[in-house]
Amino acid sequence: MSDKRKAEEAGLGPWFDAGRAEAPAPSGDWLARMEALALEEQPTPQAPAVAVSPERARRGVRLRDLMSALGGWPAVAGLAAACAAGVWFGAVSPTGLTEWTAATATAAASDSYTTFEPASGFDVAMLGL
Amino acid sequence: MPYDAMSDTSDEDLLAAYAAGEPAAARALALRLGPKAFGVAMRMLKDRAEAEDVAQEALLRLWRAAPGWRAGEAKVSTWLYRVVSNLCIDRIRKARGGHVDLDAVAEPPDPARSAEQELQETARGAALQAALDTLPERQRQAVILRHLEGLSNPEIAEIMDIGVRAVESLTARGRKALEGLLGARRAELGYDDE
Numbered sequence: 001m002s003d004k005r006k007a008e009e010a011g012l013g014p015w016f017d018a019g020r021a022e023a024p025a026p027s028g029d030w031l032a033r034m035e036a037l038a039l040e041e042q043p044t045p046q047a048p049a050v051a052v053s054p055e056r057a058r059r060g061v062r063l064r065d066l067m068s069a070l071g072g073w074p075a076v077a078g079l080a081a082a083c084a085a086g087v088w089f090g091a092v093s094p095t096g097l098t099e100w101t102a103a104t105a106t107a108a109a110s111d112s113y114t115t116f117e118p119a120s121g122f123d124v125a126m127l128g129l
Numbered sequence: 130m131p132y133d134a135m136s137d138t139s140d141e142d143l144l145a146a147y148a149a150g151e152p153a154a155a156r157a158l159a160l161r162l163g164p165k166a167f168g169v170a171m172r173m174l175k176d177r178a179e180a181e182d183v184a185q186e187a188l189l190r191l192w193r194a195a196p197g198w199r200a201g202e203a204k205v206s207t208w209l210y211r212v213v214s215n216l217c218i219d220r221i222r223k224a225r226g227g228h229v230d231l232d233a234v235a236e237p238p239d240p241a242r243s244a245e246q247e248l249q250e251t252a253r254g255a256a257l258q259a260a261l262d263t264l265p266e267r268q269r270q271a272v273i274l275r276h277l278e279g280l281s282n283p284e285i286a287e288i289m290d291i292g293v294r295a296v297e298s299l300t301a302r303g304r305k306a307l308e309g310l311l312g313a314r315r316a317e318l319g320y321d322d323e
Contacts, residue, residue, distance in 0.1 A: 009276060012304055015257045015311055016276045022254030023277070024171035026164055030181050034163040034188055038147070038155040041192035045150030 140205035141198075148195040163188060165206065165278075166213050172273045173217035175262060183220065187212040203287075210280070211288040214270055221266050260310040268303035275300045 009016050026034075070076055138146075140161070146154035166184035174180050190212055191205070198205075261269050267289070274285045275296070285296045 005276070005279075008300070008304065012276075012307055012311065015253065015260075015307070018253035019257040019261075019277050020279075023168050024177075024180070026167040026181065026184070030167070030185075031160065031163050034185065035156050035159040037185070037189065038159040038192055039152060041189065042152065042155050043148055043150055043196050 141200055144191075144195050144198055144205055145200065147192070148198065158191075159188070162191070162206070162209055166209055169210060169213050169273060169278060170217055172258065172261065172277060173214070173266075173270065174220060175258070179220060183213060183216045186216055204284070207280075207284050207287055210274065210278070210284075211290075214274075214288055218266055218270070256311065257307075260307050263310065264303050264306055268299050268306070271296055271299035272303035272307070276304075 006013065067073070067076055070079065136157075138157070140158070143154045143158050143161075147158055163184065166187050167180055170180035170183040170187075171177065174183065187209055191209055194208075261272065264272065270289065271285060274280045274288060275282070280288070282293045282296045282300075285300075286293045289296065291299075
């Protein structure tokens, strides 16, 4: 206690000492409720914000717009699968096709003609041939 | 951070940790400030249920003010004492201005007389409280903050929204009134035997 306060209290000092010694204390239940209230009212911790450059943010927006225009993730997945199939056709040697063309070359010319005739019987009938 | 490690942390730092979502700070602040708020409210209102209500309301306001708290602007304890004091004064004034059933009160209350009755049957601390209860509310508030809560005059001036000289005047008048009430009871409560 400061000397100034002690001097102020003078003859009342013992009374104030008694008053300070008998400070009203809250119940344990009430304190527990206040603790629970403090936790209940506490703001939830915020995740630290990650700085994103404006250029990167614009790129992200453009990519999202493009994906949305294509039909979203399912459409993009289908497109990716088609691309992969195209690459596979281009990269893998067409041995099956070579064997097939070799076999047709040894057959009769008429057979080959029939085989490669693009017009069907229906087309011929329609043209009145 | 565990609660034990926060005992040396200032109220202001704890409040910042509270606003950042640190649960240990919430517990530490509630256990540190709850008894202070309740103590002042109890001395002012003399009613445990009312004091608990007021202290709870003040703490709730503090939790809600925490996210926007500006460091260095006000001391947390001073702010809390101010809210508690204002809520207590509001309640005292409402109770005084409220409806009074005259049939239930046979005679007008005599503060000095009730203080005397208290002095006869209670211990020294209770006798002081009884004498404090007879003071006008602003004097009582200033004396409680100065001599029982141990605050400085500038802090009390901030809490009560008055000048330091006005605080000195209030506490001086309060002490004089208490001396008049308690002086005659020194022998009765054993002070003259020490």
